[in-house]
Structures are given as structure tokens and as C-alpha cells.
Amino acid sequence: MSAAELFCGQQTVFAAIVGKPNVGKSTLLNRMIGAKIAITSPRPQTTRNRIMGVVTHGEKQYVFLDTPGFHLPKTKLGEHMVKSVRDSVADIDCALFVTYPKETLDEIETQLLAELKTAGTPVILVMNKADTLSSKAKGEKFIEALCALYPFCGSVIVSALDGTGMQELTAELDKHASEGPHLFPDDTLTDIPEKVIVAELIREKLLLNLFDELPHGCAVSVERFKERMDKPLIDIDAEILCEKESHKGMIIGKKGAMLKKIGSEARADIEDFLDCRVNLKLWVKVREDWRNKESVIKTLGYT
Ligand SMILES: Nc1nc2c(ncn2[C@@H]2O[C@H](COP(=O)(O)OP(=O)(O)OP(=O)(O)O)[C@@H](O)[C@H]2O)c(=O)[nH]1
């Protein structure tokens, strides 16, 4: 059998998920692939790196790139995050421009769309958070208003949170499918190493438990990830990096209470993800202004 016959009928859609911070891009990625590989939080700038998610339904393979929220960077880390958005939209079949229910586009969204237009990328408008709309008619009115501002090639109203509109979104994506062998084996979920997802799950708990700017100045790296030979248990040591001595105190908390809470919440998610019991140890280390230090940013894998 020739390669052409073997792959006959296979199709792939390669899509980047872009938009402002906090609009629900990572929640949408997780929903589309049916697994939690990207962390989410109510805070803007949760995602720091491009995250690839893959799902294969029969002959069709969908490859998504979740991206950091597009914003005006204030640190070197921010510059890398915005660059990763720009890198992600090169060579894709279409972009999913995610926003929330409203009738205008703000400056940063307009800038992002202008860049996609210059690149000639087809853009699907994804109005997320449909569950917050008082009526479907209102959502349709918003869609109409936004479509008057930009030549979107399609539009859908979805809720990444409750799954509304996923079939319609898939139908829009299908219009951009290209014929050819799948890009990844059909059981691929992501290309992100387990260790990195584990570090992200810990960072998610920092974002959910700490206030103001503090969690934005935190990073997590897994220093040890070792499966026991004698029983189903994985030992994980992770380091939490923060920017100030006072932040270290807040992360640890009174008598270690905060670190314990973060650790036990993270452990539960990590055990779910790895499907194995985990012995998690966390350390906190101070590295002043690391978000502006290229060497640290590089070591943490944010480049
Ligand atoms: N009500 C509602 N909330 C949602 C929906 N989708 C996401 N959210 C919430 O919106 C917040 C931001 O979600 P994320 O998926 O982290 O947003 P993001 O666009 O990836 O954010 P960044 O990574 O910071 O760019 C979280 O609190 C989500 O639970 C939705 O469909 N409805």
C-alpha cells in the first residue's frame, strides 16, 4: 500500500488560540481536547508559554496552540510572552480570536487583529463566556457588531466553561482542514513534558491562593521527578521562585500554613494528572527582579 493510500482521507486543522488575557483561551483549549493540560485562573496573564494540545476524531486531527494573553509588556518575561503569540500565528490554518460578550474591540485586540490581517491569517471570532449572557439574541447582536469591525471568516458563541457551542466551533474549524497525513500520532495530547505540566499545576495554586502582584512574580521549576521502584509513588521536589523576601514569607504563611495549602491542592491535581500517588516537596527561593533577567527566564523555559 502506498503512503498516499495509507493516509487517504486524513485531515488536519492547525489553529492558534489568541486574544487578550483572561478571556478563557486556556479553558477553551482544555475543553476542546478534553483534558487539563493548560492552567487557568481568574487572573490575567496566567499562561506564559505557547501550549500545544492535540485531539484526533477519526480522520480529523485538530492541533491547537494556546497562547499567552496579548498585552503591552512591562517586563522582559512579558516581551517573551507576546513574542510567543506572534510566533504561534505563523504557519497556521486559522486563528481562534477569543473574546467575551461585548460590542466593541479595544486597542490591544485591534492591534492583534491588524497583525493577523497583515499575515493573511483567517480568523474565527469566538465569543466566549456565553453563560454570562442574559439571552442568545444579545450574543448575536454583539457578534453582528464585532463582525462589522473586522472581516472574520466565521463566528461562534461558546462557553468553554460549560461546553456550549463546541460543535459549532468544530464545524467552523473543519472549514480550514487540509488533506494529508496527521501531524502527530492519533493518541497525542500535547508535546509538553510531564514535569512542565506539574510545575504549571503548582503555579496555578499560587495564582489561586495569593493576592495582587505576588503570584505574577512567581515561577515554579521541578527539580526532581522520580518514580519509586518498590511502589506506585512519584517523588517530586519543586522550587517556587519569588521576587522578594517579604513575598517568600507570604508564600510560606504563618507556621507554613499557606505553603501547606498550596502543596496539598497542587498534589491532588498532580495525582489526577499523573494517575499516581505523589510525594510533593516545595521550597521557596528569592530571586530579585527575575522577570527582567534573561538568564533566569531562559532557565525557566519561557523563551
Ligand atoms: N463564566 C465563564 N467563565 C469562563 C469561561 N471560560 C473561562 N472562564 C473563566 O475565565 C477566567 C480566565 O480563564 P483562562 O482560561 O485562564 O483565560 P486565558 O484567556 O487563558 O487567560 P491568560 O492565560 O491570562 O491569557 C477563569 O476564571 C475561567 O474559569 C466561560 O465560558 N464562562
Ligand SMILES: [Mg+2]
Ligand atoms: Mg491562558
